[in-house]
Amino acid sequence: xxxxxxxxxxxxxxxxxxxxxxxxxxxxxxxxxxxxxxxxxxxxxxxxxxxxxxxxxxxxxxxxxxxxxxxxxxxxxxxxxxxxxxxxxxxxxxxxxxxxxxxxxxxxxxxxxxxxxxxxxxxxxxxxxxxxxxxxxxxxxxxxxxxxxxxxxxxxxxxxxxxxxxxxxxxxxxxxxxxxxxxxxxxxxxxxxxxxxxxxxxxxxxxxxxxxxxxxxxxxxxxxxxxxxxxxxxxxxxxxxxxxxxxxxxxxxxxxxxxxxxxxxxxxxxxxxxxxxxxxxxxxxxxxxxxxxxxxxxxxxxxxxxxxxxxxxxxxxxxxxxxxxxxxxxxxxxxxxxxxxxxxxxxxxxxxxxxxxxxxxxxxxxxxxxxxxxxxx
Numbered sequence: 001x002x003x004x005x006x007x008x009x010x011x012x013x014x015x016x017x018x019x020x021x022x023x024x025x026x027x028x029x030x031x032x033x034x035x036x037x038x039x040x041x042x043x044x045x046x047x048x049x050x051x052x053x054x055x056x057x058x059x060x061x062x063x064x065x066x067x068x069x070x071x072x073x074x075x076x077x078x079x080x081x082x083x084x085x086x087x088x089x090x091x092x093x094x095x096x097x098x099x100x101x102x103x104x105x106x107x108x109x110x111x112x113x114x115x116x117x118x119x120x121x122x123x124x125x126x127x128x129x130x131x132x133x134x135x136x137x138x139x140x141x142x143x144x145x146x147x148x149x150x151x152x153x154x155x156x157x158x159x160x161x162x163x164x165x166x167x168x169x170x171x172x173x174x175x176x177x178x179x180x181x182x183x184x185x186x187x188x189x190x191x192x193x194x195x196x197x198x199x200x201x202x203x204x205x206x207x208x209x210x211x212x213x214x215x216x217x218x219x220x221x222x223x224x225x226x227x228x229x230x231x232x233x234x235x236x237x238x239x240x241x242x243x244x245x246x247x248x249x250x251x252x253x254x255x256x257x258x259x260x261x262x263x264x265x266x267x268x269x270x271x272x273x274x275x276x277x278x279x280x281x282x283x284x285x286x287x288x289x290x291x292x293x294x295x296x297x298x299x300x301x302x303x304x305x306x307x308x309x310x311x312x313x314x315x316x317x318x319x320x321x322x323x324x325x326x327x328x329x330x331x332x333x334x335x336x337x338x339x340x341x342x343x344x345x346x347x348x349x350x351x352x353x354x355x356x357x358x359x360x361x362x363x364x365x366x367x368x369x370x371x372x373x374x375x376x377x
Contacts, residue, residue: 001373002038003366004061004085004101005029006074009092011048014236014262016202018108020289021144021168022091026051028362033057037366040085042077044069070130071097086373089365091142093127095134102139102376104369107131109286109307110151111206118205120239132156139372142365144168144287145308164368167311169358170292171265186270192258193228197332198275198299200268200290201282203245204238208281208304208322210247215281215328217251223333231279234260234271272297277335280304281322288312292356295349300342302331314355316348 010022026041030052033039038057041047044066054060065073070090075098078084084101091106112119112127119127135141135156141163143149149163186192197216201207216231231253248257263271272278278294280303291312294301303309305319313319318335320327335342 001036001087001370002040002083002085003029003369004040004042004078004088006070006088006090006092006094006096007041007047007051008043008045008069011043011045011051013048016236016262017289018092020171021106021108023050024169024171024358025091025362025365028358029366030055030058032362032366042074044073070094075099087139087369087376089369090134093134094130095137097133099137102372103134103137104140104142104372105134105138106142106144107135107148107152107286108144109148109284110155111284111286113151113155114284115206118240123239138162139376140164140368142166142368145311147308147311148286164364166361166364166368167356168287168289169356169361170289170296170353183270183274186267186274189267190232190258190260190263192232193230194274195228195276196230196232196258196274197277197279198232198234198271198294199279200234200271200293201280202235202238203233203241205240205243206283207235208283209233209244211322211325211328212279212281213244213247213253213257214251215325215332216257217253218325218329219333220253220256222329223337225333225336229256229276231257232260232271232275233257234263234268236262268293269297272299275299277302277332279328279332280309281320281328282307282309283322285309285312291317292353295346295353298346298350300335300345301349302328302335314348314352316345316352318345 007026009019010026012019015023034057041060043062044064047060074096079100088101088103095103095105116124146165149165152158152163248254272294278299278301282304284307287308291301291303301317303313303317304322318331320331
C-alpha cells in the first residue's frame with residue numbers, strides 16, 4: 001500500500017496543538033514503513049531537522065508554489081504523478097481540492113461553529129469553505145474525541161460510520177531526570193515564584209483566560225493564600241489576545257500574572273512538575289492534550305466540564321463550569337488547600353494517561369487508511 005501524507009502542519013519549529021498531532025503521527029508512521037507500507041510525505045518546504053530521515057519506503061516530495069498549495073499545487077502533483085499513492089491522508093482539516101486518489105482527513109474540532117465571534121472574518125470563511133469540501137470528498141474522517149464526532153455529524157450530516165474516533169497520545173519526549181534540572185533553574189530562567197498555578201495554551205478567546213485571571217484575582221483576595229502565589233500563562237499570541245494581556249491590570253493582579261511565550265520541552269516539563277495546579281477552563285476543545293501532559297508530570301488538573309474535556313481528563317481531573325468565575329476559583333482553591341485530594345488526583349492522573357499512546361494512534365490511523373484502500377478497489 002502506498003500512502004501519501006500532507007505533513008505541512010507538523011513541519012514547523014514550535015509545535016503545539018494540531019502541529020504536535022501531525023508531527024507525532026509522522027514519527028510513529030516512519031517506524032511502520034515497510035515494503036507493504038510505502039510512505040510519501042508531501043511538503044511545500046524542506047523537512048525540518050527533527051523529521052525522520054529518508055530511507056527505504058519513506059521519502060519526501062517537496063514542491064511549490066507555497067501559496068494555495070492545498071488547492072492547486074498538491075492536486076496537480078497528485079494528478080501528474082504516475083506513481084501516485086493508493087490513499088492520501090490530510091491530518092489537518094484540509095484535503096486537496098481535487099484528488100485522483102481516495103482521501104482521508106482528520107478534524108480536530110469545530111470550534112468555529114460554536115464560537116464564530118472568536119475568529120476573524122477571513123479565517124471563518126476559509127474554515128467553513130475548506131472544511132466543507134474536505135469532509136464532502138473524504139472517504140473517511142478521523143477525529144480525536146466523541147464530542148468532535150458528534151459535532152461533525154450534527155453540522156455536516158455525516159454518517160457516523162464514516163467517522164473514526166482515535167485518541168491522541170502524549171509527547172514522545174524523554175522525561176528528564178529530576179536531579180538534572182531544579183526548581184531553582186526554573187526560577188532563575190523565568191523569574192517565577194515557588195508557588196504558582198499554570199496554564200498552557202495559545203492566547204485566544206476560546207481558551208477562557210480572562211475568566212481564569214479574574215478567578216485567580218478572587219482567589220488571592222478572598223482565600224488568604226500565600227503572597228507569592230502567581231499565575232503563569234505559557235503560550236504564543238494567537239488572535240484577539242489584547243483583552244487577555246490587559247486582564248491582569250483590570251483585576252488588580254498585574255504583579256501576580258506572568259506571561260511566558262513558547263518554552264522548550266524540558267522547561268515545560270519543569271513548569272508542569274512544580275505547579276500547584278494546572279488550570280485549563282477552556283470553553284471548547286477538540287480534545288485537550290495539555291490536560292494529559294499535566295497528569296504525566298504529576299500536576300493535578302482543574303478543567304472544564306464541556307466538549308471533549310471530560311474525555312481527556314476522565315476521573316482524574318476536577319471539573320468546572322467555564323462560564324462561572326466563582327466555580328473556577330472554588331475548584332482551584334479546593335486543590336490548593338486539600339492535600340489528600342491533591343495526592344489522589346496525581347495518582348489517578350498517572351493511571352489515566354496509560355490509555356493514550358501515539359503508537360496506538362498511528363496504528364489505528366493506518367487501519368483506517370488500509371480499509372479505505374480495500375473498499376476503493
